[in-house]
Amino acid sequence: MKDAARYALDAGFNKDNAIIIVAIAWAESGGNSYACYYNSGKNPSWDRGILQINSYWHSEVTDNDAFNPTTAFQEAFRIYENRGFREWTTHTNGDYTKHLDAAKKAVNQASSTSITPAQSPTEIQPDVSTSASCFGCHTCYSTKEEAQKHVPTHVKDCGYWKCFVWDDNRYNDPEHPWRVIPGSGCELGTGCAHWVAHQLNIKSNPGCSEGYAIRVSQVIAGRREVELKNCKVGDIWTNDGKTHTGIVCQVGTNKLFVEHCSSGDGGLVKTWFSSGKCWTESTESLTKVPPSTEAQPEETPPKEPDKNAIQEVWESIGNIINEIRSWFG
Incomplete structure (x- = not known):
């Protein structure tokens, strides 16, 4: 938290307001500069980074700046100067007050110390011994278990989270092959399609580490x-x-x-x-067989019975009967 306090002070916040914005950061994201949450509804959007800067209401803030703690606090200061702290719901609902004591201590410590860009704040960025930057703006990890720790909280709450990781960086950096499944740009995947895929047994490529689909499409x-x-x-x-x-x-x-x-x-x-x-x-459409267009043969009217032939048959039957009678005298 001390490093976040330093970023806040460097961005332009005075000590009192730095305490507030750091407390807001911990209420919003727990100090996670990679936090990313999807908002459904009339205006779908993403809350991004340590300060959860919204992609709809603040589209002028790029993903790179939102997920970088240094620039995130700079953007937060610009937003604060124009609209105050009311842009953050954790300020308006009072959740940030739970972190004020810790934020005050961090700001007081940061006021008397400084950090260099080479430092990696463990409260904001993952431990460099188990992680490394990859694919531009993502983080890759040394083990599957380490990557699983960084799966978004809501994905964990939905279940099926242990397979929500990839080892697609193994050829670029064999020491850090694993990462959380990404969404678009610098965002992490949201897990909604992944949950549906597990429920309905839908597998696809690319998929999670167990082969289940991860995209709505x-x-x-x-x-x-x-x-x-x-x-x-x-x-x-x-x-x-x-x-x-x-x-x-x-x-x-x-x-x-x-x-x-x-x-x-x-x-x-x-x-x-x-x-x-x-x-x-999808169901297969039923194909109706059209009526035949071939000419049908005309019906042949029944032939009239041959009266002479019938008479001959009866005469033959009569002769047979008479012959049988003669046998019995």
């Missing part, structure tokens, strides 16, 4: 879209942008009750949605 592949009113329990729901997904567990009038793994809600939740898309299992 993968879990709806091969399914057909139907109107919400035609959706049924067990179908897959996605938002309109197909960036979030879940499984339909109840169908109402023009709305669906969906179970989904939500970063915004911190785990596995059930929510009513009146918008979005519904994806049902």
Whole structure:
């Protein structure tokens, strides 16, 4: 926390406000500069980095700046100068006050010391002995277990989190092959599609370390879209942008009750949605055989019976009967 306090002071916060912003950082992310949470709803967005700077309300802040603690505090100072601390919900709801004592101590310590860029703050960045930067803005780890520790909390709360890692850096850096499955850009994966894939046994490539799908596009592949009113329990729901997904567990009038793994809600939740898309299992269309266009043969009218032939038959039968009678005298 002392290093975060130093970043706050260097960004321009005075001591009193530095205490507040550091307390906010710990209330928002626990001091994790890689924290990333997805917000569903009317304006889908991401809360990014140690200060959880929102990608919708503050789109001017790049992912690189949001996930870098130095620039994150600089951006936070700019936001504070324009709008105060009310941009952070943990300030408006008072959650930050739980961390004020620790933040005050950290700011007092940081005021009399300084850190060099070469230092790696253990409270903000992972231990360099077990991790290394990879793929531009991600972190790779020496072991699978170490990578698992950094799987987002809401993914852990949804279950199936131990396989939410890749060892795709083994050729670039054999000492740090593992990382948490990424999302888009510098973000970590959210886990919503991964949870659906485990529930419905959907495997795909790329997938988690057990082969289950990890993207929304993968879990709806091969399914057909139907109107919400035609959706049924067990179908897959996605938002309109197909960036979030879940499984339909109840169908109402023009709305669906969906179970989904939500970063915004911190785990596995059930929510009513009146918008979005519904994806049902695809069924083979029935092909109707068209009526034949070939000319049908005309019916042949039955022939009139041959009266002479009939008469001959009866005469033959009569002769046979007379012969049999003669045998018995």
